[in-house]
Ligand SMILES: O=C(O)CCC(=O)C(=O)O
């Protein structure tokens with residue numbers, strides 16, 4: 001599987017049921033309004049209570065979490081959260097200061113929307129309350145299959161870590 005650069009035209013070339021669309025993603029960003037602080041505190045707590053002891057690391061900085069809404073037809077093509085493929089060299093380059101990615105899922109009642117890790121030959125159907133964390137680099141290329149019914153929401157967050165292990169968190 002070869003990931004493509006972020007610079008993709010928003011043109012649909014295939015049916016709803018696969019990831020062969022040229023737009024990088026089709027998702028909606030949910031306006032968090034008065035809940036933004038609560039979401040940020042929740043995510044900070046998750047990093048502190050789960051990520052730090054598991055990865056033996058310390059948080060350095062945290063981006064404001066996003067909440068993504070996937071309605072029917074929404075999808076996210078395979079991508080790495082911190083790295084981009086340089087089309088000239090064919091090599092992955094770290095372009096964003098992110099070490100760990102966090103996904104927290106909010107819904108049960110939808111179809112499609114599986115999270116796929118093409119390089120790991122692994123996919124999972126998120127359910128409400130499921131928490132996933134993984135290193136943000138190209139080893140953990142991931143994407144979301146099109147949702148075919150209902151709505152799927154995900155809290156998405158990325159953090160940078162302190163210290164020498166920050167470039168590549170052990171899996
Ligand atoms: O919605 C998901 O399961 C993944 C979202 C994602 O990969 C991202 O926002 O970077």
Ligand SMILES: [Fe+2]
Nearest residue numbers: 079080081142
């Ligand atoms: Fe991602």
